[in-house]
Every structure is written in C-alpha cells, then in structure tokens.
Amino acid sequence: MADAPFHHTLMIVEPLCIGCTHCMRVCPTEAIRVTGGKAKVDPERCVDCGQCMDACPHDAIIIEQSDFQQIFDYAIRVAIVPSLMIGQFEDDVSEQQMFDSLRHLGFTHIYYAELGVDILHALGGKISVYSDSHPVISSYCPAMVRLIQLRYPSLLPNINLVRTPAQITAIYARSLLIHEGHNSEDIGIFYITPCAAKYAQIKTPGSATSGLIQGGLNLDYIFNLIQKDLANRKEQFKKQSTQNKKPLITQQAFLWSLTKGESASMKGRTLAVDEIHNVVEFLELVEDDRLENLDFLELRACDTGCTGGVITPRNRFLATERIKHHASTLEQTLPSEALKSIEHVSKELIRDLKTERIVAKNSFQLAVDTATALQKLEKVQKLTETLPGIDCGLCGSPTCRTLAEDIARGNASIRWCVVLKIRDPQGLNNLAKIWGESLPNNRP
Amino acid sequence: MQLEYQVNSGDFANAGKVSSEIKKILKQLSFSTSHIKRIVVALYEAEVNVVAHSYGGSVSCHIAPDKVRLDVIDTGPGIADVELAMTEGWSTATQEVREMGFGAGMGLSNIKKNCDYMSIDSGKDKPTHMTLIFEV
Numbered sequence: 001m002a003d004a005p006f007h008h009t010l011m012i013v014e015p016l017c018i019g020c021t022h023c024m025r026v027c028p029t030e031a032i033r034v035t036g037g038k039a040k041v042d043p044e045r046c047v048d049c050g051q052c053m054d055a056c057p058h059d060a061i062i063i064e065q066s067d068f069q070q071i072f073d074y075a076i077r078v079a080i081v082p083s084l085m086i087g088q089f090e091d092d093v094s095e096q097q098m099f100d101s102l103r104h105l106g107f108t109h110i111y112y113a114e115l116g117v118d119i120l121h122a123l124g125g126k127i128s129v130y131s132d133s134h135p136v137i138s139s140y141c142p143a144m145v146r147l148i149q150l151r152y153p154s155l156l157p158n159i160n161l162v163r164t165p166a167q168i169t170a171i172y173a174r175s176l177l178i179h180e181g182h183n184s185e186d187i188g189i190f191y192i193t194p195c196a197a198k199y200a201q202i203k204t205p206g207s208a209t210s211g212l213i214q215g216g217l218n219l220d221y222i223f224n225l226i227q228k229d230l231a232n233r234k235e236q237f238k239k240q241s242t243q244n245k246k247p248l249i250t251q252q253a254f255l256w257s258l259t260k261g262e263s264a265s266m267k268g269r270t271l272a273v274d275e276i277h278n279v280v281e282f283l284e285l286v287e288d289d290r291l292e293n294l295d296f297l298e299l300r301a302c303d304t305g306c307t308g309g310v311i312t313p314r315n316r317f318l319a320t321e322r323i324k325h326h327a328s329t330l331e332q333t334l335p336s337e338a339l340k341s342i343e344h345v346s347k348e349l350i351r352d353l354k355t356e357r358i359v360a361k362n363s364f365q366l367a368v369d370t371a372t373a374l375q376k377l378e379k380v381q382k383l384t385e386t387l388p389g390i391d392c393g394l395c396g397s398p399t400c401r402t403l404a405e406d407i408a409r410g411n412a413s414i415r416w417c418v419v420l421k422i423r424d425p426q427g428l429n430n431l432a433k434i435w436g437e438s439l440p441n442n443r444p
Numbered sequence: 445m446q447l448e449y450q451v452n453s454g455d456f457a458n459a460g461k462v463s464s465e466i467k468k469i470l471k472q473l474s475f476s477t478s479h480i481k482r483i484v485v486a487l488y489e490a491e492v493n494v495v496a497h498s499y500g501g502s503v504s505c506h507i508a509p510d511k512v513r514l515d516v517i518d519t520g521p522g523i524a525d526v527e528l529a530m531t532e533g534w535s536t537a538t539q540e541v542r543e544m545g546f547g548a549g550m551g552l553s554n555i556k557k558n559c560d561y562m563s564i565d566s567g568k569d570k571p572t573h574m575t576l577i578f579e580v
C-alpha cells in the first residue's frame with residue numbers, strides 16, 4: 001500500500017460545533033483539538049473510526065455523502081452489500097424485498113460482500129491468511145489497519161495481507177462479468193458501507209480497494225432509499241412477490257462482520273477484541289511481544305463488530321440478533337453451480353488475492369530526528385509535571401500530557417491552561433516566559 | 445534524558461510495566477521499531493529478574509540520540525556465579541515462580557542477545573547491578 005495521505009470522510013460542521021470537547025475526549029488517536037471554540041481534526045492522525053461522530057451531542061460531525069447518481073455512469077451496476085444490511089430492517093422487510101428494492105433502484109447485479117469468505121474457502125479448501133509475522137492480525141477493519149499504521153508500526157508485519165471478503169467479491173463479480181463478454185470499463189462496483197473507515201478506504205487513492213471498487217455508498221443513505229421505495233410500492237408487493245434469485249452466501253460467511261465472526265473461521269488460538277479503546281489497550285500488549293501462544297487476532301473498531309458502525313441506522317444489538325437469526329436459515333456450503341463459477345474465474349482471483357505491504361505513518365513522533373525529538377520530550381516531561389494533571393480539556397487539548405506535547409511541538413501555549421491561570425495568573429506568565437513562548441494568550 | 449523507575453520484589457502483577465512505559469517513550473523519539481523491540485525485550489527480562497529473584501530494585505534509563513543505556517540495580521541477594529547464570533536454561537526459580545510462566549532460565553542469555561553491551565556486577569549476598577547499552 002503506497003504512502004498516500006488518508007482520505008477522511010468525517011467532517012465537522014462548524015456552525016453546529018459549540019466546542020464542547022466531547023469528541024476530543026473520545027478520540028482514540030488524540031487527533032482532535034478545540035481551537036477558537038471549534039473542534040478541528042488533525043488529518044495525519046484521524047483513522048476515521050467514527051467515535052467522535054457518535055459522541056457529538058450536537059450532530060456537528062457528519063460523514064461525507066456519496067452521490068447515488070454516480071452508479072448510472074456504468075452500464076453494469078454491481079452492489080456489494082454487507083450482510084449486516086438485513087439487520088438494519090425489522091422483520092417485516094424480507095431479504096427478498098430488500099434486494100428487489102436495490103434492483104429497482106438501479107443495480108443490475110447484487111452480491112453479499114461476505115461471499116468473499118466462501119470464495120476464499122472454495123479456492124483453498126480453507127480460509128487462508130498471509131502475514132510476515134505471528135500472530136496474524138485481521139485486516140478486515142480499515143480503521144484498525146490505520147490505527148496500526150499510526151500507533152503500532154512494529155505490528156505492520158502481522159497484518160493479514162489476504163484481501164478482505166468485499167475486495168475478493170469485487171474481483172469475482174468483475175471477472176465473471178468480463179467472462180460473460182462485458183467490458184471492464186462498463187462495470188461499476190459499489191460497496192454499501194456501514195462506517196466512515198470503509199468509505200474512507202474506498203476514497204483513498206492507492207488503497208487496497210483502488211480499481212476494484214468504483215465507489216462507496218453510505219448504508220444509512222441506501223437504507224433510506226430502500227425504505228422509501230418499499231413504502232411507495234407497498235401495494236405492488238402485496239399483489240406479487242418477485243422471483244429474483246437471492247445472492248448466495250453461507251452461514252459462516254454471513255456472520256463474518258460480527259465480533260468473533262472472523263476469528264471463528266481461523267485455525268489455532270484466536271482472540272477477538274472490539275471497540276477501538278479496547279483495541280488500543282490490547283495492542284500495547286501485543287506490541288510488547290509476549291503473546292506467542294496466539295495465532296490470530298480479530299480487531300474491530302466498533303462495539304459488536306460492523307453492526308456498531310457509525311452510520312448503521314438500527315440498534316447494534318437488535319441488528320446483530322437479526323443477522324444471527326437469518327444466518328441460521330442459511331446453508332453451510334455453497335451450491336455446486338456457485339462453486340463451478342468460482343472455479344471458472346479462479347485464475348483471476350488467485351492472481352490478485354494479496355494486497356501490498358502496508359507502510360507506517362509516523363504522526364506520533366515528536367520530531368523526525370531523534371536528537372530534536374529528545375529535546376522536545378524533555379520539555380514535555382517537565383511541562384507535564386507543571387500542568388495540573390486533571391485533564392479538564394479546557395485548553396483545547398484532550399489531556400495535560402497532550403497539551404505538553406502540543407507546546408513542545410510549538411502548536412500551543414502554557415498560557416492556555418485555564419487551571420494554572422485561575423490558580424496563579426502571575427506565576428503562569430513567568431512560566432510562559434521561562435518556556436520562551438511567543439504564542440498568544442488565548443487559543444486562537 | 446534520564447528516567448527512573450522502581451521495581452518491587454514479588455510484584456508479578458506489575459512485571460512489565462517499566463518496559464511498557466519506556467517503550468511508549470522510545471516510540472515518540474523516532475527510534476526504529478527493531479531497535480525499540482530489542483530494548484523492550486531485554487528490559488522486560490531484566491525487570492522480571494528483579495521481581496522474581498531480588499529484594500526489589502530500580503531501573504534507570506538514559507536516552508541519547510545514538511545510545512540507550514539501562515541500569516537495572518537491585519538490593520540483593522546477588523548472583524553467586526554470573527557466568528553459570530548466563531547459561532541458557534539454567535535457573536534458580538522456585539516452582540511457584542515457574543508455575544506463573546517465568547523462570548525458564550532464558551532471561552540473561554536473552555538479554556545478552558538483544559543488547560550491544562552487557563555487564564553484570566554481582567556476587568553472593570551482594571546487590572546486582574546490570575548495565576545494558578544499545579547502539580541505536
């Protein structure tokens with residue numbers, strides 16, 4: 001994976017932001033500062049996990065909207081639908097209705113994203129993983145990959161380089177269509193995404209999805225389109241149900257995006273951690289290199305897995321329940337004609353099964369060269385001792401330690417510490433002079 | 445830069461805290477991941493030795509742009525034969541300690557493998573002072 005800048009899909013709507021600091025406190029990468037009464041995101045540090053959007057009490061954080069009309073740039077319009085989509089609807093919307101509606105909206109072909117699991121299984125007889133180091137870390141959740149790039153670069157060799165199910169499904173769908181005689185440029189593959197991170201990955205040039213998937217579509221937006229379409233055609237549905245074939249998938253694959261869904265298919269001793277703060281705590285341990293007994297680590301940014309995605313409309317527990325219920329109605333293996341069509345394009349699939357190695361992003365280092373970083377770190381240590389240590393966030397940095405780091409980087413002033421200002425304004429002035437600060441009194 | 449930490453005897457629950465703290469600091473300093481790994485592995489072993497075998501002690505860490513020096517100093521009871529203790533698999537660990545997953549006798553040789561310079565000053569009923577230097 002090339003060292004291209006991350007594309008971010010989370011945006012702050014300034015008129016709605018009141019600088020309340022909720023988002024800043026939950027950000028697992030300390031990417032947010034409140035400046036001039038408004039939250040600002042450092043693009044070098046944001047991993048698009050969506051914690052901030054979830055935490056914002058003023059709906060001031062939104063996700064970039066996709067243009068649905070883009071699908072009509074293509075004669076063949078393929079929807080890659082995550083299995084969790086069925087969980088977004090209550091039981092009165094059937095799987096058949098959901099897919100009929102997607103066809104009515106304009107898609108010509110529909111696949112479950114997690115079919116990729118079954119394809120992988122069919123190709124090798126087992127679910128294969130590939131990494132340079134042990135234990136293997138799942139690459140399924142793009143926010144986790146970004147987190148490791150930023151904060152745990154020593155674990156990059158552990159990341160599974162086998163493509164994710166949605167990517168494999170995209171290769172499969174395209175290869176089949178080309179075999180049927182379609183031109184590749186006429187085929188548009190669109191992935192309906194439940195979170196900011198997956199959407200951001202599709203939008204990042206040079207990412208693992210580049211070329212495979214032409215666009216992302218936000219799940220909440222598609223959910224609304226389907227609901228509206230179903231409401232409009234209610235009478236029609238009463239009269240007749242269509243006989244369109246439902247996309248194929250097995251039980252095992254259907255559960256993949258839920259917590260423990262992926263690790264259940266892996267060999268050896270496996271472990272699943274969900275919710276990004278839990279993952280941060282856990283990766284510190286993995287990095288200390290004392291988990292030799294573990295073979296596979298499934299990491300998910302969201303609580304309960306992808307059903308916890310920041311733009312999933314329905315309660316994650318209810319959604320999870322319906323997905324599990326639906327999975328129980330599915331077969332354990334694909335029908336033989338599906339296996340035959342996988343076999344038919346197996347060359348194309350095997351050729352493109354792995355992604356490139358992933359490179360580190362060093363946004364947490366204090367400076368590029370160690371000597372300068374050391375000087376800055378000494379300053380950080382001294383400042384941290386001087387600051388009150390209560391992490392009130394009023395200065396606009398999430399903790400006293402991060403304010404100290406911001407000061408050492410030249411991006412903040414000790415004068416911004418509200419607690420020191422109240423306790424001893426004169427003393428604070430002296431401190432600022434000692435630190436040789438030239439920044440303004442108040443956060444601009 | 446100089447950093448100081450205490451290590452308590454018998455506190456297995458917290459064994460590894462010092463190496464974790466130092467790892468976090470080294471990561472901010474643009475050292476390569478392979479250098480950091482070597483330092484953290486060696487320090488962890490040394491830290492566990494202090495917890496498992498000594499009456500308690502301290503770790504001091506001196507960081508320079510091209511060198512990291514660790515001094516792990518305990519208050520006894522010392523190592524009678526340092527050369528023998530360096531042998532892979534040789535261990536004085538009690539059954540209790542082994543049951544906790546420590547004491548396989550790989551500690552000192554593992555430390556040596558990961559650093560560029562190692563010295564141990566010890567003896568029977570004496571404090572042990574281990575110095576480790578890493579060229580980075």
